[in-house]
Amino acid sequence: MFIVESTIHLAAPLARVWRLLIDLEHYSDWHPTLALKGIASVGTEIGYKFKTGMRSFPEVSTTADVTRVDRHAAFFWKLGMKGLLEVEQGFELAKSDSGTIVTHKMCCRGVLSVLAVPSLKRGFEKTTVATNQFLARFLKRGTTTARYSQQTKRHH
DSSP states (O other): OEEEEEEEEESSOHHHHHHHHHOGGGHHHHOTTEEEESOOOTTOEEEEEEOOSBTTBOOEEEEEEEEEEETTTEEEEEEEETTTEEEEEEEEEEEETTEEEEEEEEEEESHHHHHTHHHHHHHHHHHHHHHHHHHHHHHHSTTHHHHHSOOOOOOO
16 A cells, blocks of 8 residues: 655635535546546545556546545545555645645555555656646636636625
8 A cells, every 4th residue: 555645735715626626527627637527425426537648558437436525625536446456536625824735645555556556656646746736727727717716696
Protein backbone atom coordinates (compact mmCIF):
# COMPACT_ATOMS: atom_id res chain seq x y z
CA MET A 1 0.00 0.00 0.00
CA PHE A 2 1.08 3.55 -0.65
CA ILE A 3 -0.45 7.03 -0.56
CA VAL A 4 0.45 10.03 -2.69
CA GLU A 5 -0.90 13.52 -2.32
CA SER A 6 -0.51 17.00 -3.73
CA THR A 7 -1.67 20.20 -2.07
CA ILE A 8 -2.47 23.51 -3.74
CA HIS A 9 -3.76 26.85 -2.50
CA LEU A 10 -6.55 28.30 -4.65
CA ALA A 11 -7.67 31.91 -4.51
CA ALA A 12 -11.32 30.82 -4.65
CA PRO A 13 -13.94 30.49 -1.91
CA LEU A 14 -14.25 27.04 -0.36
CA ALA A 15 -17.95 26.73 -1.30
CA ARG A 16 -17.13 27.42 -4.97
CA VAL A 17 -14.36 24.80 -5.05
CA TRP A 18 -16.63 22.31 -3.28
CA ARG A 19 -19.45 22.77 -5.79
CA LEU A 20 -17.01 22.23 -8.65
CA LEU A 21 -15.61 18.99 -7.15
CA ILE A 22 -18.99 17.39 -6.47
CA ASP A 23 -20.54 18.40 -9.82
CA LEU A 24 -19.69 15.04 -11.37
CA GLU A 25 -21.59 15.66 -14.60
CA HIS A 26 -19.16 18.49 -15.45
CA TYR A 27 -15.78 17.00 -14.41
CA SER A 28 -14.59 16.87 -18.00
CA ASP A 29 -15.17 20.66 -18.23
CA TRP A 30 -12.11 21.22 -16.04
CA HIS A 31 -10.23 17.90 -16.12
CA PRO A 32 -9.04 16.85 -19.60
CA THR A 33 -8.21 13.25 -18.64
CA LEU A 34 -10.93 12.37 -16.09
CA ALA A 35 -14.68 12.16 -16.48
CA LEU A 36 -17.02 11.23 -13.63
CA LYS A 37 -20.77 10.75 -13.96
CA GLY A 38 -23.38 10.29 -11.28
CA ILE A 39 -24.21 11.71 -7.88
CA ALA A 40 -21.64 12.48 -5.17
CA SER A 41 -23.31 10.58 -2.34
CA VAL A 42 -21.74 7.94 -0.08
CA GLY A 43 -22.60 4.43 -1.21
CA THR A 44 -23.50 5.36 -4.77
CA GLU A 45 -21.80 3.98 -7.84
CA ILE A 46 -20.47 6.55 -10.30
CA GLY A 47 -19.11 6.32 -13.84
CA TYR A 48 -15.35 6.71 -14.15
CA LYS A 49 -13.31 7.34 -17.32
CA PHE A 50 -9.60 8.11 -17.34
CA LYS A 51 -7.54 8.84 -20.44
CA THR A 52 -3.96 7.76 -19.80
CA GLY A 53 -2.37 9.57 -22.71
CA MET A 54 -0.35 6.45 -23.52
CA ARG A 55 -1.10 4.57 -26.73
CA SER A 56 -0.07 1.28 -25.15
CA PHE A 57 -2.56 1.76 -22.30
CA PRO A 58 -6.07 2.67 -23.47
CA GLU A 59 -8.72 4.69 -21.69
CA VAL A 60 -9.94 3.16 -18.44
CA SER A 61 -13.73 3.06 -18.28
CA THR A 62 -15.36 1.51 -15.22
CA THR A 63 -17.42 2.34 -12.17
CA ALA A 64 -16.33 3.59 -8.78
CA ASP A 65 -17.98 3.68 -5.37
CA VAL A 66 -18.30 6.98 -3.52
CA THR A 67 -16.70 6.35 -0.12
CA ARG A 68 -16.67 9.75 1.57
CA VAL A 69 -18.60 12.99 1.21
CA ASP A 70 -18.08 15.50 4.01
CA ARG A 71 -19.72 18.77 2.99
CA HIS A 72 -17.10 21.42 2.20
CA ALA A 73 -14.36 19.12 3.55
CA ALA A 74 -13.84 15.87 1.59
CA PHE A 75 -14.95 13.86 -1.43
CA PHE A 76 -13.50 10.38 -2.22
CA TRP A 77 -14.26 7.42 -4.47
CA LYS A 78 -12.78 3.92 -4.83
CA LEU A 79 -12.30 1.65 -7.82
CA GLY A 80 -10.46 -1.53 -8.72
CA MET A 81 -10.43 -5.13 -7.59
CA LYS A 82 -10.11 -5.83 -3.87
CA GLY A 83 -6.87 -7.65 -3.07
CA LEU A 84 -5.46 -7.18 -6.56
CA LEU A 85 -5.43 -3.41 -7.14
CA GLU A 86 -7.69 -0.90 -5.42
CA VAL A 87 -7.37 2.86 -5.71
CA GLU A 88 -9.15 5.36 -3.49
CA GLN A 89 -8.93 8.89 -4.82
CA GLY A 90 -10.33 12.21 -3.76
CA PHE A 91 -9.97 15.64 -2.30
CA GLU A 92 -9.76 17.23 1.13
CA LEU A 93 -10.57 20.92 1.44
CA ALA A 94 -9.75 23.51 4.06
CA LYS A 95 -10.59 27.20 4.20
CA SER A 96 -7.71 29.66 4.32
CA ASP A 97 -7.60 33.42 4.82
CA SER A 98 -7.30 33.98 1.08
CA GLY A 99 -9.15 31.03 -0.44
CA THR A 100 -9.10 27.25 -0.26
CA ILE A 101 -6.42 24.64 0.38
CA VAL A 102 -7.04 21.52 -1.72
CA THR A 103 -5.24 18.24 -1.09
CA HIS A 104 -5.68 15.63 -3.81
CA LYS A 105 -4.95 12.13 -2.46
CA MET A 106 -4.61 8.71 -4.02
CA CYS A 107 -4.28 5.56 -1.91
CA CYS A 108 -3.30 2.35 -3.68
CA ARG A 109 -3.77 -1.11 -2.13
CA GLY A 110 -3.41 -4.69 -3.27
CA VAL A 111 -0.80 -7.10 -4.60
CA LEU A 112 -0.21 -5.14 -7.83
CA SER A 113 0.39 -1.94 -5.87
CA VAL A 114 3.24 -3.65 -4.02
CA LEU A 115 4.75 -5.16 -7.16
CA ALA A 116 4.65 -1.93 -9.15
CA VAL A 117 5.32 0.61 -6.40
CA PRO A 118 7.97 2.81 -8.09
CA SER A 119 6.29 3.22 -11.48
CA LEU A 120 2.73 3.32 -10.17
CA LYS A 121 3.66 5.79 -7.44
CA ARG A 122 5.38 8.13 -9.94
CA GLY A 123 2.31 8.01 -12.17
CA PHE A 124 -0.03 8.77 -9.29
CA GLU A 125 2.20 11.62 -8.11
CA LYS A 126 2.06 13.18 -11.59
CA THR A 127 -1.72 12.70 -11.66
CA THR A 128 -2.34 14.46 -8.33
CA VAL A 129 -0.16 17.43 -9.30
CA ALA A 130 -1.73 17.70 -12.77
CA THR A 131 -5.26 17.49 -11.37
CA ASN A 132 -4.58 20.35 -8.97
CA GLN A 133 -3.18 22.41 -11.85
CA PHE A 134 -6.26 21.70 -14.02
CA LEU A 135 -8.49 22.75 -11.13
CA ALA A 136 -6.52 25.97 -10.54
CA ARG A 137 -6.58 26.91 -14.24
CA PHE A 138 -10.30 26.32 -14.51
CA LEU A 139 -11.09 28.37 -11.41
CA LYS A 140 -9.05 31.29 -12.76
CA ARG A 141 -11.21 31.47 -15.87
CA GLY A 142 -14.08 33.93 -15.68
CA THR A 143 -16.53 31.45 -17.19
CA THR A 144 -16.72 29.50 -13.95
CA THR A 145 -18.25 32.40 -12.08
CA ALA A 146 -21.77 31.89 -13.38
CA ARG A 147 -22.03 28.18 -12.64
CA TYR A 148 -20.01 27.87 -9.44
CA SER A 149 -20.34 31.20 -7.66
CA GLN A 150 -22.93 31.47 -4.96
CA GLN A 151 -26.37 32.21 -6.27
CA THR A 152 -27.87 35.44 -5.00
CA LYS A 153 -31.55 36.31 -4.99
CA ARG A 154 -32.54 39.35 -6.96
CA HIS A 155 -35.00 41.76 -5.47
CA HIS A 156 -37.34 43.50 -7.87
